[in-house]
Amino acid sequence: MSSLIANCFDRLRAQNRCALMPFLTAGDDSLANTRAALLALQQAGADLVELGIPYSDPLADGPVIQAAASRALAAGTTLGGVLELLSSLKGELQLPVVLFTYSNPLLNRGMERFCSEAAAAGAAGLLVPDLPLEEGERLAPIAAAAGLDLVLLVAPTTPAERMARIVSASRGFTYLVSVTGVTGERSQMESRVAGLVQQLKALGNTPVAVGFGISGVDQARQVRDWGADGAIVGSALVKRMAEARRDGGDPVLAAGNFCRELREALDN
Numbered sequence: 651m652s653s654l655i656a657n658c659f660d661r662l663r664a665q666n667r668c669a670l671m672p673f674l675t676a677g678d679d680s681l682a683n684t685r686a687a688l689l690a691l692q693q694a695g696a697d698l699v700e701l702g703i704p705y706s707d708p709l710a711d712g713p714v715i716q717a718a719a720s721r722a723l724a725a726g727t728t729l730g731g732v733l734e735l736l737s738s739l740k741g742e743l744q745l746p747v748v749l750f751t752y753s754n755p756l757l758n759r760g761m762e763r764f765c766s767e768a769a770a771a772g773a774a775g776l777l778v779p780d781l782p783l784e785e786g787e788r789l790a791p792i793a794a795a796a797g798l799d800l801v802l803l804v805a806p807t808t809p810a811e812r813m814a815r816i817v818s819a820s821r822g823f824t825y826l827v828s829v830t831g832v833t834g835e836r837s838q839m840e841s842r843v844a845g846l847v848q849q850l851k852a853l854g855n856t857p858v859a860v861g862f863g864i865s866g867v868d869q870a871r872q873v874r875d876w877g878a879d880g881a882i883v884g885s886a887l888v889k890r891m892a893e894a895r896r897d898g899g900d901p902v903l904a905a906g907n908f909c910r911e912l913r914e915a916l917d918n
Contacts, residue, residue: 654746654774655799655822658697659857659879668874668916671859672909673700673750673884675718677727679895681735683902687891690906692745695913700777700882702750703732709752709780714885718892729755733771746774748801748822753781761789765796775799775822783812787819794821801825804850806842814853823857823880824850828864828873844876851877867915874916883912 652660662669672691676684684701691699702715704722711719729751736747749768756764756778768776776798781789786802793800799822804813806827817824828843843860850858859880860873870881887908894904 653797653799653822655698655748658746659823662697663857663879668870668878669697669857669859669880670695670870670909670913670916671698671700671748671861671880671882672696672887672905672912673702673715673861673882674905675702675704675715675722675888676732676735677704677722677725678718678888678891679721679901680725681727681731685735685739686902687905688739688743688745688747690902691909692743694906694909696745696909698746698748698774698880700748700750700884701732701736701773702884703729703755705752705755707752707754712885714889714892718888729759733767736771736773740772743772746822747772748775748777748799749773750777750779753778753785756781756789761792762796765789765793765798769796769798773798775801777801777803777825779803783816783819787815790819790821799823803827804846806846810849813850817850817853817856820856823859825882826850826858826860826878827862828860843873847873847876847878867911870912870915881912881916 674684674687704719704727776793790800801822802816802820803825804816826846847858857879859882860878861882864870864881864883865886873881890904890908891901894901
């Protein structure tokens with residue numbers, strides 16, 4: 651049975667369009683602002699959204715998203731609160747939501763419980779960047795039984811044999827990390843990403859989305875032109891929201907405006 655994420659990518663492929671997937675840290679400033687931002691991103695043309703559950707030791711994240719996670723935790727954001735927020739958006743938020751978490755909260759809650767609660771709240775997928783492939787292969791059927799797509803990551807340094815295993819186990823899409831390192835804006839995308847996109851697409855029919863390093867419209871277009879099915883934008887969006895808040899502006903408006911710029915760039 652097709653998932654919400656698979657259906658989304660199928661629809662976009664039929665339209666010859668690249669998916670836009672913004673990333674938000676849940677509870678950055680407040681969960682109320684996160685709720686408003688999710689709806690603003692939907693209105694501005696996002697196709698899916700990656701929602702980060704704040705964690706105290708975010709190994710895969712650079713300074714921008716680390717700071718957002720710290721603000722969210724300081725504001726009292728919890729996993730339960732994030733799931734309640736997501737549940738409250740049923741009927742309003744039509745975008746597939748991929749929850750981003752680390753293995754510690756997942757294992758602490760228990761794989762089965764975490765997946766069932768996430769799916770019940772309305773999540774469509776799950777992304778756990780520090781989970782080893784072997785544990786990912788164990789988690790994938792548990793997530794699928796709950797109705798979640800487990801999205802796995804491929805790095806530029808991933809050996810070909812392991813890459814094939816990741817593509818085989820990943821559901822919804824495969825997340826191609828464009829750089830070796832943590833999340834964050836880069837001035838330009840590495841040219842080897844183009845070859846990695848094609849290598850992954852040759853391994854199966856699972857869509858390929860590129861993240862880590864897309865800082866604006868130029869990089870988003872570049873990823874699209876290299877044949878990626880999706881562009882994931884996190885640090886650049888989180889940074890713009892933080893700057894708007896710092897300058898007395900509206901972070902939700904900033905999120906919507908940036909998302910609209912990216913959408914127009916990907917469609918033109």
